Amino acid sequence: MYPIGPILTRESSEECTVGGFRIPRGTMLLVNIWAIHYDPGYWENPTEFKPERFLGSEAEEKGLILPFGIGRRKCPGEGMAMRLILLAMGCLIQCFEWERIGEEMVDMSEGNGMTMPKAKPLVAKCRPRPAMKSLLSQN
Numbered sequence: 811m812y813p814i815g816p817i818l819t820r821e822s823s824e825e826c827t828v829g830g831f832r833i834p835r836g837t838m839l840l841v842n843i844w845a846i847h848y849d850p851g852y853w854e855n856p857t858e859f860k861p862e863r864f865l866g867s868e869a870e871e872k873g874l875i876l877p878f879g880i881g882r883r884k885c886p887g888e889g890m891a892m893r894l895i896l897l898a899m900g901c902l903i904q905c906f907e908w909e910r911i912g913e914e915m916v917d918m919s920e921g922n923g924m925t926m927p928k929a930k931p932l933v934a935k936c937r938p939r940p941a942m943k944s945l946l947s948q949n
């Protein structure tokens with residue numbers, strides 16, 4: 811999974827111990843959710859495209875799926891985002907036929923940044939599906 815925000819930030823409100831490390835009060839903590847999503851200790855072949863691995867609730871219960879963060883500062887837009895993504899993807903697939911521009915598979919490498927971009931922008935060909943032409947040409 812490619813988390814849009816690969817690092818969560820937190821400040822410890824109290825002294826605590828995490829994984830054997832003493833964390834003083836007021837420490838700035840960076841939580842690497844990218845590393846959690848790719849940890850081979852939790853996920854079998856983590857780089858393999860296998861979306862069905864996210865269907866079970868076990869990984870979610872264990873707190874291993876964190877694209878929207880976790881806890882009190884978790885993303886409040888999650889519900890809206892999940893609905894909009896499905897709606898947008900559904901419209902793009904229903905209205906257009908999509909093709910790669912060549913034989914090569916889409917390069918999914920990650921670029922650098924606070925919000926993780928693709929290293930190479932997606933370039934694809936699309937044409938309106940015949941049944942959608944009249945609908946899409948209406949003003």
Ligand code: HEM
Nearest residue numbers: 814815818819877878879880883884885886887888890891
């Ligand atoms: C795919 C879409 C989105 C992703 C992956 C995403 C991801 C995130 C993540 C990882 C955080 C940090 C959570 C944490 O620290 O635990 C966050 C915070 C936040 N997100 Fe989103 N977000 C998305 C869409 C949205 C939308 C649609 C809205 C509003 C309409 C939104 C509003 C916010 C706000 C206000 C915060 C700050 C919450 C706080 O600090 O209390 N996000 N988001």
